[in-house]
Each structure stands twice: as structure tokens, then as C-alpha cells.
Amino acid sequence: MxxxxxxxxxxxxxSATADTAILAATRDxxxxxxxxxxxxxxxxxxxxxxxxxxxxxWPGKNELVVDAVAELFDELELPDRGSLAADIEGxxxxxxxxxxxxxxxxxxxxxxxxxxxxxxxxxxxxxSIVDRQKCLVLEGRSRAQARGELPPEPDPSESARTxxxxxxxxxxxxxxxxxxxxxxxxxxxxxSFAGLLLNGLTASATA
Amino acid sequence: MxxxxxxxxxxxxxSATADTAILAATRDxxxxxxxxxxxxxxxxxxxxxxxxxxxxxWPGKNELVVDAVAELFDELELPDRGSLAADIEGxxxxxxxxxxxxxxxxxxxxxxxxxxxxxxxxxxxxxSIVDRQKCLVLEGRSRAQARGELPPEPDPSESARTxxxxxxxxxxxxxxxxxxxxxxxxxxxxxSFAGLLLNGLTASATA
Amino acid sequence: MxxxxxxxxxxxxxSATADTAILAATRDxxxxxxxxxxxxxxxxxxxxxxxxxxxxxWPGKNELVVDAVAELFDELELPDRGSLAADIEGxxxxxxxxxxxxxxxxxxxxxxxxxxxxxxxxxxxxxSIVDRQKCLVLEGRSRAQARGELPPEPDPSESARTxxxxxxxxxxxxxxxxxxxxxxxxxxxxxSFAGLLLNGLTASATA
Amino acid sequence: MxxxxxxxxxxxxxSATADTAILAATRDxxxxxxxxxxxxxxxxxxxxxxxxxxxxxWPGKNELVVDAVAELFDELELPDRGSLAADIEGxxxxxxxxxxxxxxxxxxxxxxxxxxxxxxxxxxxxxSIVDRQKCLVLEGRSRAQARGELPPEPDPSESARTxxxxxxxxxxxxxxxxxxxxxxxxxxxxxSFAGLLLNGLTASATA
DNA sequence: CGTTAATCGAGACGGTACGTCAAGTCTTTTC
DNA sequence: GAAAAGACTTGACGTACCGTCTCGATTAACG
Numbered sequence: 001m002x003x004x005x006x007x008x009x010x011x012x013x014x015s016a017t018a019d020t021a022i023l024a025a026t027r028d029x030x031x032x033x034x035x036x037x038x039x040x041x042x043x044x045x046x047x048x049x050x051x052x053x054x055x056x057x058w059p060g061k062n063e064l065v066v067d068a069v070a071e072l073f074d075e076l077e078l079p080d081r082g083s084l085a086a087d088i089e090g091x092x093x094x095x096x097x098x099x100x101x102x103x104x105x106x107x108x109x110x111x112x113x114x115x116x117x118x119x120x121x122x123x124x125x126x127x128s129i130v131d132r133q134k135c136l137v138l139e140g141r142s143r144a145q146a147r148g149e150l151p152p153e154p155d156p157s158e159s160a161r162t163x164x165x166x167x168x169x170x171x172x173x174x175x176x177x178x179x180x181x182x183x184x185x186x187x188x189x190x191x192s193f194a195g196l197l198l199n200g201l202t203a204s205a206t207a
Numbered sequence: 208m209x210x211x212x213x214x215x216x217x218x219x220x221x222s223a224t225a226d227t228a229i230l231a232a233t234r235d236x237x238x239x240x241x242x243x244x245x246x247x248x249x250x251x252x253x254x255x256x257x258x259x260x261x262x263x264x265w266p267g268k269n270e271l272v273v274d275a276v277a278e279l280f281d282e283l284e285l286p287d288r289g290s291l292a293a294d295i296e297g298x299x300x301x302x303x304x305x306x307x308x309x310x311x312x313x314x315x316x317x318x319x320x321x322x323x324x325x326x327x328x329x330x331x332x333x334x335s336i337v338d339r340q341k342c343l344v345l346e347g348r349s350r351a352q353a354r355g356e357l358p359p360e361p362d363p364s365e366s367a368r369t370x371x372x373x374x375x376x377x378x379x380x381x382x383x384x385x386x387x388x389x390x391x392x393x394x395x396x397x398x399s400f401a402g403l404l405l406n407g408l409t410a411s412a413t414a
Numbered sequence: 415m416x417x418x419x420x421x422x423x424x425x426x427x428x429s430a431t432a433d434t435a436i437l438a439a440t441r442d443x444x445x446x447x448x449x450x451x452x453x454x455x456x457x458x459x460x461x462x463x464x465x466x467x468x469x470x471x472w473p474g475k476n477e478l479v480v481d482a483v484a485e486l487f488d489e490l491e492l493p494d495r496g497s498l499a500a501d502i503e504g505x506x507x508x509x510x511x512x513x514x515x516x517x518x519x520x521x522x523x524x525x526x527x528x529x530x531x532x533x534x535x536x537x538x539x540x541x542s543i544v545d546r547q548k549c550l551v552l553e554g555r556s557r558a559q560a561r562g563e564l565p566p567e568p569d570p571s572e573s574a575r576t577x578x579x580x581x582x583x584x585x586x587x588x589x590x591x592x593x594x595x596x597x598x599x600x601x602x603x604x605x606s607f608a609g610l611l612l613n614g615l616t617a618s619a620t621a
Numbered sequence: 622m623x624x625x626x627x628x629x630x631x632x633x634x635x636s637a638t639a640d641t642a643i644l645a646a647t648r649d650x651x652x653x654x655x656x657x658x659x660x661x662x663x664x665x666x667x668x669x670x671x672x673x674x675x676x677x678x679w680p681g682k683n684e685l686v687v688d689a690v691a692e693l694f695d696e697l698e699l700p701d702r703g704s705l706a707a708d709i710e711g712x713x714x715x716x717x718x719x720x721x722x723x724x725x726x727x728x729x730x731x732x733x734x735x736x737x738x739x740x741x742x743x744x745x746x747x748x749s750i751v752d753r754q755k756c757l758v759l760e761g762r763s764r765a766q767a768r769g770e771l772p773p774e775p776d777p778s779e780s781a782r783t784x785x786x787x788x789x790x791x792x793x794x795x796x797x798x799x800x801x802x803x804x805x806x807x808x809x810x811x812x813s814f815a816g817l818l819l820n821g822l823t824a825s826a827t828a
Numbered sequence: 829c830g831t832t833a834a835t836c837g838a839g840a841c842g843g844t845a846c847g848t849c850a851a852g853t854c855t856t857t858t859c
Numbered sequence: 860g861a862a863a864a865g866a867c868t869t870g871a872c873g874t875a876c877c878g879t880c881t882c883g884a885t886t887a888a889c890g
Contacts, residue, residue: 180378197403634834
């Protein structure tokens with residue numbers, strides 16, 4: 001006894017290629033028009049799809065853009081450059097590369113702005129984008145601990161709180177630098193930032 | 208020899224009270240409706256003003272909201288709590304208090320999102336909001352140097368770059384914690400963050 | 415081999431009832447407000463239709479009013495009262511009855527005024543209103559010729575020119591009496607006018 | 622004891638040249654823009670005058686245009702061409718010449734259209750434009766009677782009614798020909814029309 | 829000859845309607 | 860029954876004029 005799967009549902013099945021085409025069209029439209037001038041009718045046209053098809057799959061502009069942008073962040077991965085400082089530097093530069101793409105810039109910030117008044121949307125953003133990257137912090141830390149660069153966690157309950165703090169610092173600083181200050185996140189800056197953070201972490205740990 | 212002042216310009220002078228009423232109405236509307244449902248017609252009605260009066264003074268929604276939100280951030284000031292850590296903690300909590308207000312949350316992030324495709328808007332944000340707060344970093348640092356908590360700047364050209372970095376880290380982390388992670392920026396978090404940053408600064412300086 | 419008929423066109427077909435409702439609402443609004451205070455938004459509301467639906471079918475206020483007024487003139491028909499004088503009298507009174515309706519008064523003159531600067535509009539007025547009534551003149555004349563009241567046309571090329579002249583005289587005189595002089599077009603006046611015209615026609619013909 | 626004349630009123634007297642400039646500017650604007658796109662702000666600008674100056678002298682667009690157009694019709698005069706037919710022909714051609722000017726075409730018909738819902742305006746039109754030309758009919762008729770072309774009026778009460786009828790026929794036919802049928806009012810047409818009317822008049826009179 | 833008062837220019841004001849555009853829904857035919 | 864097509868309602872957009880108002884600056888007759 002199972003709920004009717006898509007395959008076994010009667011009638012014409014949903015086109016599998018449509019989803020891909022719609023998300024790609026959404027990103028294209030974000031690049032050309034930005035968030036505020038992006039219209040679902042235009043996205044549908046670009047995707048070669050009727051507006052109704054689009055509304056059947058996403059409830060609205062916000063959710064569509066979250067999904068379209070989320071795919072961009074999936075390419076983030078933790079490089080193993082041999083030291084914690086170099087790893088931080090690497091992930092910062094990767095993050096900056098993604099934020100340099102206009103579809104990521106407008107899309108991400110816009111949905112975050114919308115999420116300030118829409119808890120379901122914020123939940124969706126966290127699940128689709130934020131939390132999937134938080135493991136990078138955990139992995140980086142445990143790798144550094146294995147290398148002996150950081151001491152092991154004394155208190156497991158404290159561990160998660162610290163990881164959240166580090167994540168907010170890294171992600172927040174890069175986003176602020178890139179989008180608000182609008183200064184380049186280049187090797188120099190990444191190096192300075194990684195130095196500051198690393199010093200903070202080791203000093204805090206030994207204190 | 209001066210450019211025509213407002214007083215000597217011919218014609219009926221602009222109502223002085225209108226600006227105040229409009230900005231207040233904008234913040235009210237942000238609270239009730241959020242950025243995306245805020246309409247200039249509604250703001251005008253709330254302010255008891257005609258739509259044309261609003262458009263005569265601001266080119267659009269973006270610029271209006273920047274000015275409306277900017278006033279919120281003017282209340283930020285650097286507390287003198289006796290130590291750099293305490294000062295950082297204090298300013299972080301002040302910042303968090305402002306970001307807890309719904310008009311600041313939606314307004315700020317939305318205009319930042321818009322500014323990713325509008326350089327003039329980004330410039331306006333920087334002048335009206337960001338740069339006016341950057342002096343807090345400069346003042347805090349020099350106060351810490353006077354206290355002997357931080358060494359004096361060796362290289363003046365480096366000094367500005369470091370201040371920018373610190374500003375991006377503080378502002379970015381608080382914004383990310385408050386709006387993206389959507390976790391409370393409470394005394395605990397502020398304390399942990401101030402500790403991390405302070406350690407990073409002192410260790411970096413002595414290294 | 416035909417151009418796609420309405421029935422076989424893809425997509426939702428246009429509502430058939432909307433046209434009727436819009437034209438009726440236009441006439442209602444003309445009665446209540448007159449031409450200059452008539453707004454398309456108000457017409458749409460009266461018709462229970464969205465403004466966009468209205469604009470999808472008519473390019474603007476002028477064309478809409480032409481169509482709305484044209485239907486009023488379709489009820490004109492040539493009475494057979496047994497003599498040319500009586501027929502003229504009858505049609506003049508019919509015309510006057512229509513011009514007594516406020517929707518015809520304001521609507522007709524206004525679109526004629528607009529048509530002085532818009533050739534397409536003038537063409538539309540002629541096709542929808544003027545030329546459809548010109549056959550009344552032709553029919554009345556041939557009926558009078560059959561009765562022997564008027565001689566048959568000697569020169570067929572002259573025939574059309576004379577019909578145009580008669581039409582301009584009848585329509586012009588009635589309109590001028592009703593709208594400019596603002597005096598009643600009653601049986602007396604119609605009788606005097608028909609007498610004058612009839613005398614002119616017979617005298618000219620025998621001359 | 623007299624009501625304060627303009628001359629004796631205290632304060633700065635109204636500029637005498639302004640009226641002339643405004644009426645001329647109104648006609649210019651009618652030529653370029655037509656009635657519906659003519660705005661009082663634009664007229665004021667063209668006349669080199671402030672909008673308030675304009676509103677101080679005319680209550681609105683309708684009245685202004687009536688006055689501006691009325692001046693055009695003052696140049697109508699009855700030619701003495703030696704016969705009634707020729708006199709009619711002459712005045713018809715003069716009328717047609719005025720109606721060929723775009724400011725007369727749009728202006729006249731538009732205010733007539735407006736007057737269908739504004740009795741004060743209709744009164745103003747009659748006083749400023751229509752009635753001032755009605756004497757042409759009276760003068761033409763008495764001249765024809767002096768020549769013996771028409772019999773003297775038997776019944777003086779009938780006399781005014783007939784003059785009104787003739788006026789409506791002439792003015793109405795010319796306007797309808799020129800503006801509705803949009804055919805040229807040339808010598809040929811004027812000749813045919815004058816013949817028709819003359820025959821009607823003489824036949825009626827002798828009947 | 830200075831006061832007085834209505835004029836002048838300029839332009840901001842509260843309104844109202846404009847014609848367009850996008851959102852999201854609904855109704856067709858086609859696949 | 861999903862899909863494309865496109866008409867539908869709704870509501871905001873930013874603009875243009877309306878007719879009124881508030882300014883400072885003229886400009887004549889009156890005292």
C-alpha cells in the first residue's frame with residue numbers, strides 16, 4: 001500500500017526535462033534581469049513551457065529562485081590544502097567565485113530578504129542552501145584536529161555552537177565583503193581573513 | 208557666491224514635514240507589509256501625501272527605503288565599557304537590536320539585493336548606511352590602542368585595510384547570524400563572537 | 415484554406431458576453447457622466463470586467479465610444495409613409511429621437527471632434543455610423559422616383575454626388591438644430607424642413 | 622455710484638497683453654495637439670504666462686477654447702455678389718475656409734460636444750459664436766427681398782422661425798460635409814448646395 | 829513718495845485617470 | 860490527464876494634468 005507514485009499516476013506524466021529547463025531559464029533570467037524584473041511569464045517563455053506548467057511545480061517566484069540558486073552552491077567543496085589556514089582560504093575563494101555570478105548575487109540576497117517575513121521560505125533556504133554547506137565547517141575542523149592544529153572538542157554540546165559561530169563568521173564576512181562593501185574577495189583578502197580567523201580559533205582554544 | 212539656496216528659489220517651497228512623514232510611513236509599511244508588498248501608493252496614503260509628492264523627492268522604492276532604513280542605523284554608537292571585548296560585545300548587541308526590528312530586516316536585505324544590479328543604489332547604501340558606521344571600528348580600535356589592548360598601527364596604509372576587514376567580519380557575522388541562520392544574537396553569542404574576534408586581533412598583532 | 419477561425423484557435427476564447435456588457439456600460443456611463451468624465455476604468459467596473467479586458471478589444475476611448483454609439487443608429491429605418499415629404503419627415507424625427515438620448519449627443523459629437531485629428535477614427539466613424547445610414551437616402555429617392563415624385567437620374571455619375579449632398583443637408587441640419595441651436599426637433603420643424611428640402615429637390619430636378 | 626471698473630480697482634492691474642497671448646497660444650496648441658491633448662499648463666507655457674494667470678481669467682479649458690475659436694468666426698461677412706444664390710455660395714465658401722483650419726475644426730466640435738452636458742457652456746457658445754453669425758441670414762434674406770428674389774415676409778412671427786431653419790440648414794450642411802463626410806467644400810459643392818437651397822426657398826415662398 | 833493691494837512668475841501640493849505590466853487563475857484545444 | 864495557449868481578474872506601476880496653494884517679486888493707483 002503506497003501513495004501513487006508519479007510513474008503509476010494516470011494521465012500524461014510530467015515532463016522530466018521541464019524542471020531542468022525551468023531552473024536554467026530562471027538563472028538566465030536572473031543574470032539578464034535581476035530578481036525584481038524577473039517574471040514567471042518570462043521564465044516560462046525562456047524554458048519553452050507554459051506558465052501553468054511552472055505554477056504546477058512551484059508555488060511562486062521565491063521558491064523557484066531558491067531551487068535555481070541552490071544548485072549553484074552544490075559545487076562548493078572543502079579543498080585539502082594541507083593546513084587549516086589554507087583550507088579556509090580555499091573555501092572562501094570558492095564561495096567568492098560563486099558570489100561573483102550575478103544570478104547568485106541577486107537571487108540569494110533577494111530570497112534572504114523575502115525570508116525575513118516568510119518562515120517557510122527561510123526553512124527552505126536553510127535546507128536547500130545553508131545547512132548543506134555547514135558540514136564544510138565540521139569537516140574542516142575535524143581535519144584540523146586530526147592534523148593537531150586545533151585541540152579536540154572538550155564539550156560536545158559546545159561543539160555545535162562553535163561550529164555555527166564559525167560558519168556565520170565565514171559566510172557573513174564573505175557576503176558582506178562581496179555584496180555590501182563591494183570590494184573584491186581576492187587572494188590577499190582571503191589570506192588576511194583566514195589569518196584573523198585562525199588566530200582567533202587557536203588562541204580561543206588554548207585560552 | 209553660493210548656489211541658490213532652497214529659501215531663495217522661486218515658487219512654493221517644499222513641505223518640510225512631508226519628508227519626515229514619508230520616511231516614517233515607509234518604516235510603518237515595512238513593518239506591516241514587508242518589502243515586496245510595500246507599495247509607494249500605500250506609503251503616500253499613510254503619510255497623508257500625494258503619490259506625486261513622493262516621486263518628486265525619491266526616484267523609486269529602492270532609494271526611499273534606503274533613506275528610511277538609514278535613519279534606524281544612526282542610533283548606533285560605540286559604548287565605552289572599559290575593554291575592547293566589552294566594546295565589541297556592546298556594539299554587536301546594539302546592531303542586533305536594530306536588526307531585530309522588522310523594518311530593518313526586510314528593508315536592509317532587500318535594498319542590498321537590489322544593489323547587486325544597481326551601482327548607484329549601492330553607492331547610496333554605502334554613503335547613507337555603511338560608511339557612516341565604519342567610524343565605529345576606527346574609534347574602537349584607537350580607543351583599544353590607547354588602553355594598550357592593541358599595538359599601534361605599524362603601517363598606516365595597512366590600517367585602513369584592516370579596519371575594512373574587521374568591519375566586514377563584525378557586520379557580516381551579525382547579519383548572517385540574525386537573518387540567515389535566524390538564531391538569536393544574545394549576550395552569549397555576542398560574548399563568544401567578541402572573544403573570537405579579540406583573540407584573532409591580538410594574536411595577529413603580536414605575530 | 416482559411417485563417418484560423420476563433421473556434422479553432424488555441425487557448426481560452428474571448429468571452430462573448432463581455433463585448434455586449436462593455437458597450438452597454440459605455441452607453442450607461444455616457445448618460446451619467448458624459449464624454450469628458452467617462453473613464454475606461456469606470457466602464458470596465460460597470461461592465462464587471464477588468465480594465466485589461468477592455469484594452470485587449472479596443473485601442474482606446476474613441477474607438478470604444480464609436481462602437482457603443484453606432485449600435486444606437488442601427489435602429490434607424492426608412493418609413494414608408496406614402497410620400498417623399500412624409501418619408502423625410504419621418505426619418506428626421508427618428509434621427510432626432512436618437513439624438514435626444516444623452517449617450518448619443520455627447521458620444522457622437524465627441525468622436526467627431528476627435529476624428530478631426532485622427533483619420534483612422536474618421537474612417538471608423540464613417541464605416542460604423544455614417545455610411546450605414548446613407549442607404550436611407552438612396553432608398554428614399556428611388557422610392558420617390560417609383561412614385562413619380564422625382565424624375566429618374568439622368569446621369570448615373572451625378573447620382574451619387576446628389577445623394578451625398580442630400581445626406582449632408584439632412585444629417586447636418588438635424589444635428590445643428592438639435593445640438594448647436596439646441597432647439598427641439600419636433601413635428602413642426604420636421605415639417606418645415608421636409609417642405610424646404612422637397613421643394614428644393616423637385617424644383618432643381620425640373621429646372 | 623458705479624461698480625468698481627477694472628481701471629479704478631486698487632492693486633496691480635491685469636496685463637492687457639496676456640489675454641491676447643493666451644488666446645493665440647490656445648489656437649497654436651489646438652493646431653499642434655488638438656483638443657484632447659491640449660493642456661492648460663502647455664498653453665500657459667506657450668503664452669509665457671503662469672498657470673495661475675490663466676485660471677484667474679478663464680474658469681477652464683472649455684471656456685478658453687470657446688473664446689479662442691470665436692475670434693476665428695468674426696471674420697465671416699456677407700459678400701454682396703448680386704444674387705442670392707451667389708451670396709449663399711460665397712458665405713458657404715467663407716465658412717468652409719474657416720473650418721479648414723485645424724484649430725477651428727477640433728476646437729469648435731469639441732466645445733459643442735462638451736456643451737451637450739453643460740448648459741452654461743452652450744449659452745456661451747451661442748453668444749460668442751452662433752448668434753453673431755445668424756444676422757448673416759437675416760441680412761441676406763432682406764437683401765434678396767429688396768432685390769425681389771424673395772417675397773417679403775407675410776407673417777413676422779414666422780420670419781424668425783424660417784431664419785433659424787435656414788441657418789441650421791446652411792451651417793449644418795457645411796459642417797457635416799467638412800467634418801463628418803470629410804469631403805471638400807469646393808466651388809462645385811457650394812454651387813450645388815446653393816442651388817438646392819435657393820430652389821427650396823423660392824418654391825416654398827411661392828407655394 | 830511711500831503704502832497698499834492685486835497682479836505676476838514659479839513651482840509644490842492633493843487628486844484622479846492614464847495605459848502598461850505582472851501575478852496567479854481559468855478555460856479551451858491538442859497531445 | 861498533462862501540456863501549450865491565451866483570456867481572465869486583480870492590483871500596482873510611474874506619468875501626466877488637473878485645479879489649488881504658497882511663495883517672493885512686481886507694478887500701478889491711492890493717500
